[in-house]
Amino acid sequence: MSAPAHTPDVLVIGAGVAGLACAHDLLAAGLDVQVVEASDAVGGRMRSDRVGEFVVDRGFQVFNTSYPQVRRRLALRRLGLRPFTPGFLVHTEKGRLRFSDPTRRPRNLPDLLPGRLAGPRDLAALGLLSARDMLAPVRLVKRSQDRTTRTALADAGFSEDFVERFFRPFLSGIFLEDGLETSSRFFHLVWRSMLRGTLCLPTAGIGAVPAALAAPLPAGTVRFETPVSALTDEGAVTADGTELTAPTVVVATGPAPGLLPGLELPAYRTVTTYYHVAPRSPLGEPTLLVDERRRFVNTCVLSDVVPQLAPPGSALVATSVLGTDDDKRETAVREAMAEVYGTDTAGWDLLTTRTVTDALPAMPPPQPLSRTTRVARGRYVCGDHRATGSVQGALASGARAAREVLRDLHGAPPAGG
DSSP, X not given: OBOOSOOOSEEEEOOSHHHHHHHHHHHHTTOOEEEEOSSSSSOTTOOEEEETTEEEESSOOOEETTOHHHHHHOOGGGGTOEEOOSEEEEEETTEEEEEEOTTTOGGGGGGGSTTTSOOHHHHHHHHHHHHHHHHSOHHHHHTSOXXXXXXXXXXXXXXXXXXXXXXXXXHHHHHSXXXXXXXXXXXXXXXXXXXHSOEEEOTTOTTHHHHHHHTTSOTTSEEOSOOEEEEOSSEEEETTSBEEEOSEEEEOSOSOOSSSTTOOOOOEEEEEXXXXXXXXXXXXXXXXXXXXXXXXXXXXXXXHHOGGGSOTTOEEEEEEEESOOOTTHHHHHHHHHHHHHTSOOTTXXXXXXXXXXXXXXXXXXXXXXXXXXXXXXXXXXXXXXXXXXXXXXXXXXXXXXXXXXXXXXXXXXXXXX
């Protein structure tokens, strides 16, 4: 084995958003930090690729401006954010129904009149739920009784019909499961963030977010194409046998169990996104579209949101389904798109397919919203599997890892779990 001369105070393995947040906070505290990344760029699952003249993300992703960690760490104006319409469309047997936030688009208030989207009972329950989640202190959400989202919605007074038409198709794209089995605490935090923030995409694709997080790091902080094969008593060892010595190691590589074989990890949700090229937009607005029959979790015309993602004269359509790809799924998706967009999709070209096997951790109740990153003396782990499965959760987990490293190095009492 060979060993580099430089020995940092902390070695961070993985340059996803959790690892970058951890490194940033440790550097700000005056520590010497080295980040090693197996791939050729930062971001982990938040990556964007150029495919011909198009830019596609590694799976459909959106960016929420209301997350506290996002607002703390990023100058949002520099990302060139382009918003989605506040709300979404539901394809039903009777045509499209629109859910809009009337506080942002008063002209769409008629869409919420009784008899269009829902009846008076469901609209009243929706108003009460939204007001509570948007205005109440977040600590009340975190301390609330945890149950499945389906149970919480029933207890909130929603009819089964409304849950099936509205919540279930929309939330399947958020939770990446269609049984509403996810923690109600996580649901309330998601609903709160949607009401308080804006869903959008950076002009350069979602990969611009981790790139912006990495930009302030000193030159040489991140070493690319340096896969780590194992942890050692002295630090870690790379796939080519190079020793990386460091008294403190933070593993921020996502759900792969190899580096910490005894670590308990949640199951992960898998999602596949098909990127089709159409000669023109079949929708004409930057809006998410979901399906009451749940043949897909969501679809949107990405080039309606960010025109720069596609060359002039083409439209880029992203459609996601739960699970993996197979020989028949793309054909079924294309047929569903013809119905929901009301257009002939036979001439659409399949640009590329992206399957993300570790897209989101499963979060059944009871779901801790945060947990300690400390796994052994001088060994820590962070990522969305240690908090809520979101950009906010990953960043917060990286920040917590940094705090716990600093407490331990400075001899403070151990932090709570």
